[in-house]
Amino acid sequence: MPETHLHTCTLCEAMCGLEITVEEDRVTGIRPDHEDVWSRGYICPKGAALGDLHHDPDRLRTPLVRNGSEWREATWPEAFAEVERLIRPVIEQDGVDALAAYIGNPTAHNYSLSRYAGAFVPLSGITKLYSAGTVDQWPKNVVAASMYGGMWTIPVPDIDRTSHMLILGANPAASQGSLMATPDVLGKIDAIRQRGGKVVVVDPRRTATAERADQWVPIRPGTDAALLLAMLNVLVTEERVDPQHLSRHARGIEKLPELCRAFTPEAVEQTCAISATTIRALALELSAASNAVVYGRIGTCNQEFGTLASWLVEVLNIVTGNLDRPGGSMFANPAVRSLATMRPPEFADGFTFGRYKSRVRGAPEVLGQYPVSCLAEEIAEPGEGRIRALITIAGNPAISAPDAGKLDRALPQLDCMVSLDNYVNETTRHAHVILPGASALEQAHCGDLIWGWSVRNGAHYSPAVFDLPEPRPAEWQILLTLAGIVGGQKAEEVDTDVLDDLFFTGLVDALTKVEGHVLYQRDAGEIVAATAGRGPDRMTDLLLRTGPYGEGYGKDAEGLSLERLKTFPHGVDLGPLEPRLPEVLETIDSKIDVAPSYITDDLPRLSKRLARGDDSLLLVSRRHLRSNNSWMHNVEKLVRGRDRCTLLIHPSDADSAGVTDGGRATVRSSAGAIEVAVEVSDEMMPGVVSLPHGWGHDSDQIRMQVARRYAGANNNLLAPGEMVDAPSGNAVVNGIPVQVARA
Numbered sequence: 001m002p003e004t005h006l007h008t009c010t011l012c013e014a015m016c017g018l019e020i021t022v023e024e025d026r027v028t029g030i031r032p033d034h035e036d037v038w039s040r041g042y043i044c045p046k047g048a049a050l051g052d053l054h055h056d057p058d059r060l061r062t063p064l065v066r067n068g069s070e071w072r073e074a075t076w077p078e079a080f081a082e083v084e085r086l087i088r089p090v091i092e093q094d095g096v097d098a099l100a101a102y103i104g105n106p107t108a109h110n111y112s113l114s115r116y117a118g119a120f121v122p123l124s125g126i127t128k129l130y131s132a133g134t135v136d137q138w139p140k141n142v143v144a145a146s147m148y149g150g151m152w153t154i155p156v157p158d159i160d161r162t163s164h165m166l167i168l169g170a171n172p173a174a175s176q177g178s179l180m181a182t183p184d185v186l187g188k189i190d191a192i193r194q195r196g197g198k199v200v201v202v203d204p205r206r207t208a209t210a211e212r213a214d215q216w217v218p219i220r221p222g223t224d225a226a227l228l229l230a231m232l233n234v235l236v237t238e239e240r241v242d243p244q245h246l247s248r249h250a251r252g253i254e255k256l257p258e259l260c261r262a263f264t265p266e267a268v269e270q271t272c273a274i275s276a277t278t279i280r281a282l283a284l285e286l287s288a289a290s291n292a293v294v295y296g297r298i299g300t301c302n303q304e305f306g307t308l309a310s311w312l313v314e315v316l317n318i319v320t321g322n323l324d325r326p327g328g329s330m331f332a333n334p335a336v337r338s339l340a341t342m343r344p345p346e347f348a349d350g351f352t353f354g355r356y357k358s359r360v361r362g363a364p365e366v367l368g369q370y371p372v373s374c375l376a377e378e379i380a381e382p383g384e385g386r387i388r389a390l391i392t393i394a395g396n397p398a399i400s401a402p403d404a405g406k407l408d409r410a411l412p413q414l415d416c417m418v419s420l421d422n423y424v425n426e427t428t429r430h431a432h433v434i435l436p437g438a439s440a441l442e443q444a445h446c447g448d449l450i451w452g453w454s455v456r457n458g459a460h461y462s463p464a465v466f467d468l469p470e471p472r473p474a475e476w477q478i479l480l481t482l483a484g485i486v487g488g489q490k491a492e493e494v495d496t497d498v499l500d501d502l503f504f505t506g507l508v509d510a511l512t513k514v515e516g517h518v519l520y521q522r523d524a525g526e527i528v529a530a531t532a533g534r535g536p537d538r539m540t541d542l543l544l545r546t547g548p549y550g551e552g553y554g555k556d557a558e559g560l561s562l563e564r565l566k567t568f569p570h571g572v573d574l575g576p577l578e579p580r581l582p583e584v585l586e587t588i589d590s591k592i593d594v595a596p597s598y599i600t601d602d603l604p605r606l607s608k609r610l611a612r613g614d615d616s617l618l619l620v621s622r623r624h625l626r627s628n629n630s631w632m633h634n635v636e637k638l639v640r641g642r643d644r645c646t647l648l649i650h651p652s653d654a655d656s657a658g659v660t661d662g663g664r665a666t667v668r669s670s671a672g673a674i675e676v677a678v679e680v681s682d683e684m685m686p687g688v689v690s691l692p693h694g695w696g697h698d699s700d701q702i703r704m705q706v707a708r709r710y711a712g713a714n715n716n717l718l719a720p721g722e723m724v725d726a727p728s729g730n731a732v733v734n735g736i737p738v739q740v741a742r743a
Helices: 047-055 076-094 105-109 111-124 138-148 185-194 208-212 224-237 244-249 253-260 265-272 276-288 306-319 374-380 404-413 449-453 475-486 496-511 524-529 535-545 603-612 630-634 651-657 705-709
Strands: 003-008 017-023 026-032 064-067 070-073 099-103 128-131 164-168 198-202 215-217 293-296 389-393 416-420 433-435 456-459 572-576 617-622 646-649 664-668 673-680 688-692 736-742
Touching: 017 047, 026 047, 047 630, 064 076, 076 099, 076 389, 076 416, 076 433, 076 475, 099 111, 099 374, 105 111, 105 449, 111 389, 111 475, 111 496, 111 535, 128 374, 138 306, 164 185, 164 224, 164 276, 185 198, 185 208, 198 208, 198 276, 224 253, 224 265, 224 276, 224 306, 224 603, 253 306, 265 276, 265 603, 293 306, 374 404, 389 475, 416 475, 449 456, 475 496, 475 535, 496 524, 496 535, 630 705, 646 651, 646 664, 651 673, 651 736
Parallel strands: 099 128, 099 389, 164 198, 164 293, 198 215, 389 416, 416 433, 617 688, 646 673
Antiparallel strands: 003 017, 017 026, 064 070, 064 433, 456 572, 617 736, 646 688, 664 673, 664 736
């Protein structure tokens, strides 16, 4: 008999509710859950592919151990013993500093990994961390830490109530909202216009989002900060700066007129390729709206001035009085607080940057990480402090990292590489041991970090659709086992229950010492004893019960616990976003630092950009609705049809380069060259070309049959590793100078 299961899609930030039909242990259908309180029947093509991902014959179910150039299947004890055999000499000779870990983007969407990456790092003692964050959103984290006192205190557009929305460097038609979690973004954009509001999209490409907006404003890549400063200049000059209710919660507003003085619309119009008249209109319309919000995303982050652009998004929302008000930019209040949002002990007295530098390049540390492009040289360059062992967690940096070719050449030089991953892909093909995780349907799910930037408050728990086959450990157990081995235990002696208890007890004990916390001065042993189970369920129960809607371990009988949340199979709606200042602020003086010197000190670099001039052809990245991470390219229903890995180029640039629609082109940068199919379209502004990210599956060593048939080209082979946004270290993968010629 068919069974119907309710589950949350974990493939992007929309978190849509699904009805999954299973018959004889196979998924036979996936439909939207029309009763889901969050997504209300919305679904995109990715969610319908979860069954294909679960049943994918290329997905690993058994550990693989390298035997020369071949792989052999191994039992779990054999695989962990091999990890110990390879990693022990490295630690004995050079210490744990010879180890590094790379944490990939899917970690944030995974029930086990999202909670236990935070346990793995301190229990293992690994301090050299790299992540997808320094390609994706590190400027946002730097700005949030500097202005609001928390690196994940990121406000989001109150899109359901706004009357004016200015979108920069974002295409939610493809991303479903990034750092703006909401299903059916295009429907919400339509709703803004239907209620008499206006939507403006600033982007080098006329995206599907721009097509649904009232106005598309093309912009030269990498110049968003100059545009936003000029808009601020207009507001100051026209005396439209009116922070209203924010004045008592902020400091530094008085510095803004001087900071933007030189950035007039006339001074930046040539750099941005936007007329001064248009810039003035954008600013005045924003300030005149009854409520409004500026939203900047990945295109404003992974560019030359990503931190300045991200800061100015916040500044414009502040000076127009639209921060922390309905219809403006607001702070979510998640039911389950992510461990990632808790301030690390080293920043107890406030966030600082550049505390130390990378060994080879001398890149400054930012929020505990170096640019991921540093990883290749830290492996390849001989000498004291060289990285000799690497653990990758749900990531494929050989595709996704800038200067990917350099990393691909460096990985074989490692003495030990261990990958927690479900595929033999471009990165894991270099590993010595691959430890497969669960599919999305083999584990429960309850979102945490992503609810921190949702456009409405809520919570949802989804039981696993399929049991994890014995004797496979859950991913949290894999991480704890690796932490134990790195920490000096023999593989066969690692007790994950003991490590889990150690971490959980330490977490509870720390919370009882936080003044103002619901557990402050409570007995830690009593709280631990009152929290049943173990693993991510126990962690979720603790964080639910101590969250803003929780029962507080006996303080509110109507509050949430994991047991009570499970009684809401379609989720629980906790209402629209509400003003949260000043309680959300974690700065030393509990005020917003509107003009942090660490960020504003980068303005002279932007001034030089205005004087520099630039007539190069610039490359930007893009994403498709059917794609998110590279492993989705192994699902036939997501990649079949027309070729999506194409070079988008404006007709005038195509003529100049001698390339034609449907032909092939060579694209060259200072980092490398690739060959790719050409798609001529006026959706690109002149002077800018675009390639999608995550492709390049042409290696005969990967075990992804579908992806190899639709290989495409890897645009990160063109991204120079040394090109980073200075304050954050975030990679510059939008605005890369390139040359295009007929292949």
